Amino acid sequence: MPSFPKGAFPVVGILGGGQLARMTALAAIRMGFEVRFLLPEASGPVQGLGQSFIGDWTDAGMLRDFGAVCAVVTAESEWAPVKEAETALQGRVPVRPSSFTLDIVRHKGRQKTWLRDAGLPVPRFVCCATLEEAITEADHFGYPVLAKKYTHAYDGYGNATVRSADELREAWERLAAEDGLLIEAFVSFQRELSVLVARRPEGAHVIYPVADTEQRNHRCYAVEVPSCIEDTEADEARRIGLAAVEAVQGTGLIAVELFHTEDGDILINELAPRPHNTGHYSIEGSYTSQFENHVRAVLDLPLGNPELCTPVAIMVNVFGKRDGTASSAGLDEALAVPGVAVHVYGKPNVRMHRKMGHVTVTGNDRAVARRLAETSAAHLRL
Amino acid sequence: MPSFPKGAFPVVGILGGGQLARMTALAAIRMGFEVRFLLPEASGPVQGLGQSFIGDWTDAGMLRDFGAVCAVVTAESEWAPVKEAETALQGRVPVRPSSFTLDIVRHKGRQKTWLRDAGLPVPRFVCCATLEEAITEADHFGYPVLAKKYTHAYDGYGNATVRSADELREAWERLAAEDGLLIEAFVSFQRELSVLVARRPEGAHVIYPVADTEQRNHRCYAVEVPSCIEDTEADEARRIGLAAVEAVQGTGLIAVELFHTEDGDILINELAPRPHNTGHYSIEGSYTSQFENHVRAVLDLPLGNPELCTPVAIMVNVFGKRDGTASSAGLDEALAVPGVAVHVYGKPNVRMHRKMGHVTVTGNDRAVARRLAETSAAHLRL
Numbered sequence: 001m002p003s004f005p006k007g008a009f010p011v012v013g014i015l016g017g018g019q020l021a022r023m024t025a026l027a028a029i030r031m032g033f034e035v036r037f038l039l040p041e042a043s044g045p046v047q048g049l050g051q052s053f054i055g056d057w058t059d060a061g062m063l064r065d066f067g068a069v070c071a072v073v074t075a076e077s078e079w080a081p082v083k084e085a086e087t088a089l090q091g092r093v094p095v096r097p098s099s100f101t102l103d104i105v106r107h108k109g110r111q112k113t114w115l116r117d118a119g120l121p122v123p124r125f126v127c128c129a130t131l132e133e134a135i136t137e138a139d140h141f142g143y144p145v146l147a148k149k150y151t152h153a154y155d156g157y158g159n160a161t162v163r164s165a166d167e168l169r170e171a172w173e174r175l176a177a178e179d180g181l182l183i184e185a186f187v188s189f190q191r192e193l194s195v196l197v198a199r200r201p202e203g204a205h206v207i208y209p210v211a212d213t214e215q216r217n218h219r220c221y222a223v224e225v226p227s228c229i230e231d232t233e234a235d236e237a238r239r240i241g242l243a244a245v246e247a248v249q250g251t252g253l254i255a256v257e258l259f260h261t262e263d264g265d266i267l268i269n270e271l272a273p274r275p276h277n278t279g280h281y282s283i284e285g286s287y288t289s290q291f292e293n294h295v296r297a298v299l300d301l302p303l304g305n306p307e308l309c310t311p312v313a314i315m316v317n318v319f320g321k322r323d324g325t326a327s328s329a330g331l332d333e334a335l336a337v338p339g340v341a342v343h344v345y346g347k348p349n350v351r352m353h354r355k356m357g358h359v360t361v362t363g364n365d366r367a368v369a370r371r372l373a374e375t376s377a378a379h380l381r382l
Numbered sequence: 383m384p385s386f387p388k389g390a391f392p393v394v395g396i397l398g399g400g401q402l403a404r405m406t407a408l409a410a411i412r413m414g415f416e417v418r419f420l421l422p423e424a425s426g427p428v429q430g431l432g433q434s435f436i437g438d439w440t441d442a443g444m445l446r447d448f449g450a451v452c453a454v455v456t457a458e459s460e461w462a463p464v465k466e467a468e469t470a471l472q473g474r475v476p477v478r479p480s481s482f483t484l485d486i487v488r489h490k491g492r493q494k495t496w497l498r499d500a501g502l503p504v505p506r507f508v509c510c511a512t513l514e515e516a517i518t519e520a521d522h523f524g525y526p527v528l529a530k531k532y533t534h535a536y537d538g539y540g541n542a543t544v545r546s547a548d549e550l551r552e553a554w555e556r557l558a559a560e561d562g563l564l565i566e567a568f569v570s571f572q573r574e575l576s577v578l579v580a581r582r583p584e585g586a587h588v589i590y591p592v593a594d595t596e597q598r599n600h601r602c603y604a605v606e607v608p609s610c611i612e613d614t615e616a617d618e619a620r621r622i623g624l625a626a627v628e629a630v631q632g633t634g635l636i637a638v639e640l641f642h643t644e645d646g647d648i649l650i651n652e653l654a655p656r657p658h659n660t661g662h663y664s665i666e667g668s669y670t671s672q673f674e675n676h677v678r679a680v681l682d683l684p685l686g687n688p689e690l691c692t693p694v695a696i697m698v699n700v701f702g703k704r705d706g707t708a709s710s711a712g713l714d715e716a717l718a719v720p721g722v723a724v725h726v727y728g729k730p731n732v733r734m735h736r737k738m739g740h741v742t743v744t745g746n747d748r749a750v751a752r753r754l755a756e757t758s759a760a761h762l763r764l
Contacts, residue, residue: 004710007709007710007711008709008710009708009709009710009726009728010710026408026411026412029408029430029431029728030408030723030724030725030726031713031717031724031725031726032710032713032725032726032727032728032739034430034728035430048411048416048417048431048432048433049411049430049431050430051430284691287721287723287744288721288723296717301713301714301717302714302717302718304717304720304721304722305720305721309666309691309692309744310691310692326391327389327390327391328386328389328390328391328392328414329389331413331414331683332683332684335413335678335683335684335686336684338686338687339669339670339686339687340686341412341669341670342412342413342414343412343413343414344391344412344413344414345414346391346411346414346416357414362669362691
């Protein structure tokens with residue numbers, strides 16, 4: 001049963017105002033829902049969409065004002081103040097995903113321990129409380145190892161591949177928190193994969209096809225769907241993805257990033273409890289996009305078909321190539337590439353490596369679609 | 383060349399605030415453009431999207447304020463004050479489509495005469511200045527004939543099928559203006575078709591596949607693409623559609639409604655110089671939707687691929703079934719139908735027969751898609 005009164009059109013409250021909030025809002029609006037945002041400062045991507053509440057988003061009064069008319073409050077980031085929202089709204093308005101899920105996911109040590117304890121395949125790792133322990137464990141794994149900051153790491157910020165005890169000392173200085181640092185055995189992988197799951201509060205779910213994801217400089221560069229792995233491996237990846245989401249009691253859209261190792265194993269890299277960059281292709285590529293299914297899931301409405309509506313979908317990110325004011329230079333050339341869907345996130349300021357937009361191409365031929373998407377994306381200066 | 387300064391992200395001004403403005407805005411926003419609306423009173427469909435200027439939209443000062451930061455001003459309806467916008471903005475901001483196009487299109491007598499004079503196939507018709515003339519011409523055509531109000535007719539309002547001189551007298555009373563009434567020979571058609579053309583100011587264009595359109599009670603009930611007509615007939619329909627758009631120097635998206643007669647001829651029924659109900663399928667069904675191509679065309683940007691990205695697309699309209707406040711009753715059931723894209727226009731009030739939303743289904747099987755779309759649409763109460 002949906003979580004809003006029969007008859008009323010629901011208002012979806014979103015904590016956050018980046019491109020994920022933007023694309024979630026566009027999906028919600030299409031179905032006739034209203035959207036509102038709560039965020040600490042004004043944000044380009046949601047400007048001109050719904051109503052923005054700007055202020056201290058951890059403040060109980062602010063959260064109550066914001067949530068008052070909402071059918072549900074959701075978050076575009078695992079760092080949004082979901083616990084504070086739950087406390088302020090006291091169950092009168094559901095908050096999805098829950099702080100239970102986010103508390104597990106947003107601490108890398110807790111997340112990996114939780115998944116391992118649930119019997120799920122993860123790389124070998126140890127949560128190290130001290131540098132001495134880290135050095136011992138790294139020796140045990142054998143260098144190189146990965147040193148991972150427990151919280152607030154993204155797009156490679158907060159992770160280091162270390163090749164010696166000296167490098168580990170340096171990484172510890174930079175990345176360790178009071179509770180230490182995660183040391184993880186290096187995984188030789190053939191490819192990185194992503195599985196998206198949309199899950200309703202009572203557990204009904206849909207699983208998207210496995211996607212091949214390609215990182216450059218620790219950032220998602222391109223996504224190709226369907227994955228090139230074998231069908232049995234894809235089934236295994238989807239099985240693991242769903243089990244991981246169920247293990248953390250995820251609600252809404254959750255992305256599961258996976259490694260397909262040299263040995264052919266599937267290991268969980270990490271979870272993202274929200275619509276995810278590796279699912280942007282689904283706006284054009286799937287019958288129901290990750291954003292629409294996120295909205296449906298958090299409102300406890302029936303989920304849509306996650307299957308591809310096209311033989312192949314390719315998504316290429318557009319990153320900032322400089323620091324300054326965003327520009328439409330190159331847009332003409334980007335749109336002239338046949339068959340492209342160009343998405344620009346409305347960020348007024350560009351920074352080096354900042355995610356500014358993406359381009360999706362669907363079609364029959366993977367190589368052709370890839371070339372078109374890359375050509376179009378390369379034209380965009382933003 | 384686009385009509386906005388290199389570097390800046392354009393603001394698209396839209397005269398009007400109904401569902402066509404709404405869906406145009408959603409397409410523009412996705413590409414990173416800002417939108418603003420000018421309309422005589424607040425409107426649900428564009429609430430929460432861009433900035434609405436509410437007031438006398440024929441007022442020169444209002445139009446200047448509205449247009450000041452726009453890269454282009456467009457209109458969601460042939461009845462919007464485009465002439466006034468051109469006068470107020472004095473060429474500093476392009477207005478597309480132009481009043482030249484709209485002056486022809488929005489008067490049915492002028493439109494049909496213009497198209498006939500351009501050598502294009504239209505049903506036999508006469509612009510009648512007096513009732514006596516109308517009776518003579520109707521006798522000449524043979525009853526039944528169609529009596530059509532010259533202006534402000536839509537969804538069957540303003541048209542009458544008359545079977546006798548008495549009925550014609552009655553229709554004249556109701557529909558004739560100072561310059562009279564259009565009398566048109568009744569066309570026996572196999573089916574009604576629609577061809578959408580997106581055209582840039584210098585004439586570059588794309589033509590969408592021919593659609594089969596189905597009217598019930600003079601309203602668009604369903605659209606199926608591609609049309610079931612023969613390829614040679616489809617080519618002819620597209621050729622005529624483009625020629626009609628060129629004859630009126632249309633810019634932006636223009637829909638050409640056609641008859642496929644019992645004799646196998648293609649005749650133009652009428653033009654709609656804007657995104658059109660018969661093109662809503664293109665949001666999911668085409669590589670580039672009619673709304674996106676409208677935005678690209680009026681901004682003089684390269685046009686996107688109008689071809690279907692799916693074997694078949696079916697669109698079914700959702701009409702108001704009562705008078706009152708819009709409701710989400712039935713939404714749960716509507717979304718539970720597999721593979722549907724549900725569009726709800728955000729109109730706070732429902733009226734009998736009012737267009738409240740639509741449902742699109744894409745897939746491989748026409749009959750299956752049709753059944754799913756109709757089933758979903760029937761669940762929506764709105």
